[in-house]
Amino acid sequence: MLGHLATPTMSCRYLSARRERLHTCDMRLPQSNPRTLSISVVSITSLIIAFAAFGSLSAQAAAPQLVCSPSSLGFGGITVGTSEAQLVVLTNTGQTTATISAISVSGSDFSVSGVNLPVALAPGERIGLTVTFAPTATGWTSGTVTFTSNSSNPSLQLAVGGSGLQSEAVTAAPSSLAFGQVAVGTKATLSVVLTNVRPWNKTLISVGTMGSAFSVSGPAFPVVLTPGQSVELSIIFTPHAPGLTSGKVFIYSGVRLNIPLTGTGTTIGQLSLSPASVNFGSVELGTSTTQTSTLSATGGSVTISSAASSNAQFAIAGASFPLTIDAGQSLPLKVAFAPKTAGNSSATLTFISNATNPTVLESVAGTGTAPFVTLSWSPSTSQVSGYNVYRGTSAGAYSKINSTLDSSTTYTDNAVVPGSTYYYAATAVNSSGQESGYSAPVRVVVP
Numbered sequence: 196m197l198g199h200l201a202t203p204t205m206s207c208r209y210l211s212a213r214r215e216r217l218h219t220c221d222m223r224l225p226q227s228n229p230r231t232l233s234i235s236v237v238s239i240t241s242l243i244i245a246f247a248a249f250g251s252l253s254a255q256a257a258a259p260q261l262v263c264s265p266s267s268l269g270f271g272g273i274t275v276g277t278s279e280a281q282l283v284v285l286t287n288t289g290q291t292t293a294t295i296s297a298i299s300v301s302g303s304d305f306s307v308s309g310v311n312l313p314v315a316l317a318p319g320e321r322i323g324l325t326v327t328f329a330p331t332a333t334g335w336t337s338g339t340v341t342f343t344s345n346s347s348n349p350s351l352q353l354a355v356g357g358s359g360l361q362s363e364a365v366t367a368a369p370s371s372l373a374f375g376q377v378a379v380g381t382k383a384t385l386s387v388v389l390t391n392v393r394p395w396n397k398t399l400i401s402v403g404t405m406g407s408a409f410s411v412s413g414p415a416f417p418v419v420l421t422p423g424q425s426v427e428l429s430i431i432f433t434p435h436a437p438g439l440t441s442g443k444v445f446i447y448s449g450v451r452l453n454i455p456l457t458g459t460g461t462t463i464g465q466l467s468l469s470p471a472s473v474n475f476g477s478v479e480l481g482t483s484t485t486q487t488s489t490l491s492a493t494g495g496s497v498t499i500s501s502a503a504s505s506n507a508q509f510a511i512a513g514a515s516f517p518l519t520i521d522a523g524q525s526l527p528l529k530v531a532f533a534p535k536t537a538g539n540s541s542a543t544l545t546f547i548s549n550a551t552n553p554t555v556l557e558s559v560a561g562t563g564t565a566p567f568v569t570l571s572w573s574p575s576t577s578q579v580s581g582y583n584v585y586r587g588t589s590a591g592a593y594s595k596i597n598s599t600l601d602s603s604t605t606y607t608d609n610a611v612v613p614g615s616t617y618y619y620a621a622t623a624v625n626s627s628g629q630e631s632g633y634s635a636p637v638r639v640v641v642p
Contacts, residue, residue: 202631203572203582203604203621260289260346261316263353264441265405270328270357271445271453278329280371281455282441283353285324285342287316293346302338304330305355323439323457330359364393365420365446367454374432374458378495378549381463382433387454389428389446391420399426399448406442408434409456434460437495462495464522466550468557475532475561481613481642483533485512488557490528490546492520499548506542508534509559534563568608568617568639575623575631583630584608585620590636593620600624611641 264284273279287293294315298307309324316322326340337356343349368388377383391397399418404411413428420426430444437460444454469489478484490499498519502511512529520526534540541560547553570584581600585593586608596608611617620633 203575203623203634259348259351260287260291261293261295261342261344261348261351262286262288263342263351267354268326268356269453270355271451272358272360272363273328273330274363275330275333275359275361278327279357279453279455280325280327281443282323282439282457283326283340284321284439284441285316285351286321286438287318287346289347290318292317293344295342295344297343298324299341299343300338301341302336302355304328304336304357304359305338305340307340321438323441326353326355328355328357330357333359333361360450363452364391364397364450365399365448365452366390366392367446367452371455372430372457374456376459376461377432377434378463379434379437379460381549382431383458384429384431387428387430387444388425389420389452390425391422394422396421397448399446401447402428402444404430404442404444404456406440406456408432408440408458408460409442409444411444430454430456432456432458434458436460437462462522463549463551464492464495464497464520465552466497466499466520466546466548466555467491467493468546468555470557472558473530473560475559477562477564478532478534479566480534480537480563481566483531485529485531488528488530489525490520490555491525492522492550494551495522496520497548497550499546501547503545504542504559505545506540508532508536508540508563509542509544509561511544530557530559532559532561534561537563537565565609566611566613566641568611568619568641569605570608570619570621570637571605572621572634574604577623577631578625579623580626581624582606583622583624585622585633587618588616590618590638591633593618593633611639613641616640 264286268281268283270279270281292315294313296313298312300307306327307324308327310322314322330336335356335358340353340355342351372385372387374383374385389399397420399416399420401416402411410431411428412431414426418426434440439459442456444456446452473486473488475484475486496519498517500517502516504510510531512531514528530544539562544557544559546555581602582604583595584597584601584606586596587593597606617639618636619639620636622633623631
């Protein structure tokens with residue numbers, strides 16, 4: 196009889212992928228610090244005097260420990276009431292630390308900034324500082340910047356000179372160029388526009404550069420500019436070694452126009468990615484999971500300009516490009532798999548950088564699975580042939596979901612829909628086809 200069949204006791208287990216929250220990482224790239232400088236001109240006569248003065252003032256002791264680059268500064272011609280700043284780099288070429296304790300300047304039109312004293316330079320270390328010329332009267336003036344230290348050359352002198360002018364004939368825009376960081380062995384190009392501000396024609400006789408890392412390209416000289424006419428030059432920075440460096444472009448037009456230049460050479464490193472491949476295993480549709488990969492730079496800093504995935508189900512999470520990894524450093528990177536379709540999926544992640552190996556790849560794979568519910572119940576204490584499983588969207592309103600009698604005490608429901616709530620119950624059936632009452636219902640919420 197039906198009433199003699201014991202009703203099974205049901206439990207259930209809903210299987211789903213673990214969830215993780217992704218955190219966004221904002222990385223900022225190093226920025227250059229361009230200085231607003233004023234560029235003017237100087238007469239050829241003044242230049243000859245300046246170079247003669249520089250030659251007598253910049254003599255150095257043999258094998259100096261503290262070295263100044265450039266070894267002298269010529270500011271050209273600067274309009275009275277304005278100023279021009281140029282970068283000077285001090286380098287400790289010795290084997291011991293050099294401490295700069297004082298900086299003195301002769302010549303009231305010159306000043307030094309950008310360094311807090313005392314400053315200690317380790318062997319091979321360099322520091323940049325700014326020398327500014329602000330003429331108070333027309334005509335040539337000169338001075339000396341003296342660096343006092345405990346180095347083998349304790350009194351390093353830098354000859355400086357420039358001319359005050361009533362007004363400029365040719366202007367440069369911008370008045371100075373800062374290239375920022377550029378990898379050694381590569382190059383960067385910036386433009387400068389020269390304009391004739393006189394009401395008559397002006398001839399640009401020649402152009403040149405100071406600083407071996409800098410060069411210039413553009414129209415063939417001489418160039419004749421009509422009133423208000425402009426010409427564009429391309430200035431190229433090709434660093435030969437790591438570190439800060441300076442230079443200038445100078446244009447002769449009967450007077451000399453200086454355009455200060457700065458840039459920092461960086462060593463090109465190699466980029467590595469670990470692991471080379473990632474398998475996410477089974478991940479439920481509608482969810483996502485992440486794994487961590489590691490990007491590393493060796494032999495020099497590396498700037499990653501972009502990253503891409505060949506399959507939208509796989510993504511690089513929480514990273515913004517471009518980003519820079521310093522030499523010897525590593526960066527953890529989250530890779531996410533959010534399957535949209537059931538079955539196996541794969542992709543290739545591609546990282547583009549300025550490294551010696553500019554393209555780095557990572558293989559990723561995973562399997563999208565539909566959500567399912569696994570049910571289990573205690574066996575009936577009566578002799579039965581099997582069990583039926585029922586499902587509904589409310590308790591008591593059930594439909595049978597097994598097509599044949601289930602001889603075991605477990606059942607997997609693969610036909611669930613994410614975001615739904617279900618109620619399950621089981622019955623026992625004996626050899627005569629008699630069926631027991633429903634077990635106590637089990638409520639399952641599918642995310």
